[in-house]
Amino acid sequence: MPLPFPALSPRRQDQLIALCGLLGGSVLIVFKVYDRADRVPLWAVVLPLVVLAGLELVRRTRPVLAVSLGGLAFAGSLFAGSLLATLIMYTDLLYAAVIYGTPRMSRVLHLSGGATVLALSTLAAIYGGTSGALLVVVVSSLVFLAPVWTGDVVRKHREEAEAERLRAEQTALLSEMDRREAIGAERARMARELHDVVANHLSAIAIHATGAQSVARRRSLPEDDPLVEVLAVIRENSVQGLAEMRRMIGLLRDSGGGEVDESYAAPDLAAVDALLAKARAAGQDVGLDFELSESGERGDLPVPVGLAAYRIVQESLTNALKHAGPGLVSLRLEFAPEELRIAVDSPYRGGPGRGLPGARAGLVGMAERAGLLGGSFEAGPRDGYWRVRAVLPRAQGNEGRA
Structure with a gap:
């Protein structure tokens, strides 16, 4: 049976994402798989890649800083030489900003993403015609809006799941309180029954056995007489039974909400x-x-x-x-x-x-x-x-x- 992989902490996950992006981009740069590879200096492609990989490390803790600087680095990479690894990491920063940022951040990214798509498609329509504009709309929507929409959907599902979890915990707590209250009421009823019926009978037996012993002593019966010994056994066992019964009554009357009396342990x-x-x-x-x-x-x-x-x-x-x-x-x-x-x-x-x-x-x-x-x-x-x-x-x- 294969062993399951250990769960990674959020920090380790971010480090793994940054490392994968950096290694993937390095492979693409080595094979010159990016725009204008013959005219763009190497540092102009490497710098945005390194910046976005570094921002992946703070995608959860500093989402505003990550998406802001990431946008500038991504814009620089578009003008220098568009690299697929840089594009993917920027979309991940947009997604993380919606997931881990505030609701206001989500609204801002929706508005800014829509405005960016509109501006780029308008420029494409003016300078490249309708077909170019449609292509720009599709590509820019995938880059600037799709990660934001996806993050928004995932965040809503997480919030709903958390609300359901809290509701389930509250329901379980109320059920446990009802159960304890019912158990407490039942235990109190049993304690009353034991006290009013069984304990009283044991007390009566002990009292009658003591009276019978007094009668035997007045008749000067010897201590080794079977009748005297039987009366002693009856009285001793009834007294012990009464003590144990009181112990049980004390246990039953403790509702479980506080410390149990040590005498009842x-x-x-x-x-x-x-x-x-x-x-x-x-x-x-x-x-x-x-x-x-x-x-x-x-x-x-x-x-x-x-x-x-x-x-x-x-x-x-x-x-x-x-x-x-x-x-x-x-x-x-x-x-x-x-x-x-x-x-x-x-x-x-x-x-x-x-x-x-x-x-x-x-x-x-x-x-x-x-x-x-x-x-x-x-x-x-x-x-x-x-x-x-x-x-x-x-x-x-x-x-x-x-």
Whole structure:
């Protein structure tokens, strides 16, 4: 497959035009392809050629100067020895003056070009007859009017295209504003529904679970009683669910037009140290300690991957506090180029508490989070430890699946 040519800057384009005109004119001069080649001195032909080639360099930035001096150089070349390269460069200067000049410049060139054609055709009619006058009209129109008309048409098309582009941008902006307004309204409605329905139910569950715990304490039920443990699990999960629900409500109520409150930001592995600090504080009474080890470059994790990793670590530490025996809970994070590996090992303790209702809901949630990202998850007892293993792909392409 051939490689495309690199786009030239406007300055490079002008330099290329000047160089081509200069080289083309030089070839014509070498072979004496110009009028009165046997009588006109060489400098009289070369000088207009060099002047017009130099003016090509400022055809965009100084169109008035270019077309004015170019007209004088072209007139001199007509009297000395008409050269095709000089003629072509002068018509290009007329075209550029209309394209890059002011609208007033276009009107001036139309009037001056028409006046020049009229004057030349009149002189031709007086001294050469009707046939000569018609020939002069055609040739002079091609030289003085055709480039101006062409430039005027191209300029109008460019202005129309620019106006259409601006109109399209304005339409896209208005559409984006309408879309954001609709999204904001929908998010506000969802936030109201979550707050008025789900959050209130979670609050009621937490309140009733707390009341039930108070009744159990008044009846002097032991702490390891299955009913007491179930009530503790219900209350803890309802309180955590209520906190997460408030976080979601805060995210939904942010319309996207300003800075998001940091308290509503989705958690990621940057907060793993805070999780470990809380776990250490809670595990002191039951003889648990926690340690963290990392390997590899953490880098930037996609938001869904960071959130899933945080939740898996959070749930693993919570399960260790609930069910692990005394000892050391180790958390290992391995940041590979293509994936993130999470390993949690906690001392395994069997017992009736592991058969509590809902005890495996956290394991199911962790497996679902890993599966949605295209990763893997496994958990279970082995060699006296409860092992949790999760592998999450780091690829951005997996974000859409989350």
